[in-house]
Amino acid sequence: MGLQDIKKRIEKAAILVGRDPQNAQLIAVSKVQPNARVEDVLQQGQRIFGENRLQEAAGKWPDFKNKYENIELHLIGPLQTNKVRQAMELFDVIQTLDRPKLAKTIARIAEETSACPRLYIQVNTGAEPQKAGVLPEDADGFVAQCRELGLEVEGLMCIPPADEDPAPHFAMLAKIAKRNGVVGLSMGMSGDFETAIAQGATYVRVGSALFGARAYKIN
Template structure:
């Protein structure tokens, strides 16, 4: 499908629902993609990328950042507390703050390091036991706890259950964000990003539709 087609579809959907196309940021999800595919997308001028794992990102992005100016890196996978320092050095935005222990670690490190990435709180809208994220019922309290720690919370993130209508989950995430005065909504992937834009997504996370199918072997 490719980068330009995805950008055009984002623009068309934003216009269709009466939004400015630039109000939606495309995060190109480059996890487990070969370096040459990532470099091709960088060469096309795209600069905002998402990675799932700190180790994998650490292995490939410092070199790309030297070669290409203005790269913005988003962590969209779960973050272990013991990797928080490395993540805060590497990533500009972390989408997966999901528990108080991690929030406290980030707050402590931010004070020590003198900087903090922009942060999103992950909400487990489907309340799936295998998925990270705070439950919708606990979200308001957790947002407040993060704010009390002085963390720069920009928005919320969710990954809807694969077998459910995503728009219900996107609407729920937006409702929680609005009542907590949060602007950012990180939601929507290759299969449902247009639905997410219609529901107010500010960040969509698209991988295989840009890079091609992942080869996990």
């Protein structure tokens, strides 16, 4: 499925629930994709991309950012505190803010540099022990803590359990966002982004449906 097909599906899903399609943006998830595939999508006009790993992104995106204007790069994978400075220099948006130590590190470096990426808090809506993110019952407190540190929280992000209906998880995230005065919702991936848009997603993260199967390296 190509870029234009995905965008048409996003537009249709938004219109179906009375939303402005401009308020549901596509993040092209380019992790583990060959540069040629990424550049093909760039040449078609896509400018918002998501990466899971800092090291991979650092080897790919500085050159693309020099070549193409207005790229918006999102970190959608876990961030170690010792990599925060590098991440803040490379990414325009960090979507995986999920613990106090990380928030404090971002706040300290933001104060030092007078610059900070846009920030999304990851919420572990399924309370899965193997998955990052604050628990739903802790989300309100963590939003408040981030704000006390001087961080502006633009939105929330979630990855629902793979074996569950995602709709209740998206609805939960939207409810947490609303009561905290947070406008951004990053939710929905290749298999469920239309459901996410129906629940208010402002960003959907689409990888395999756009790029095809990921080219994982075999050791």
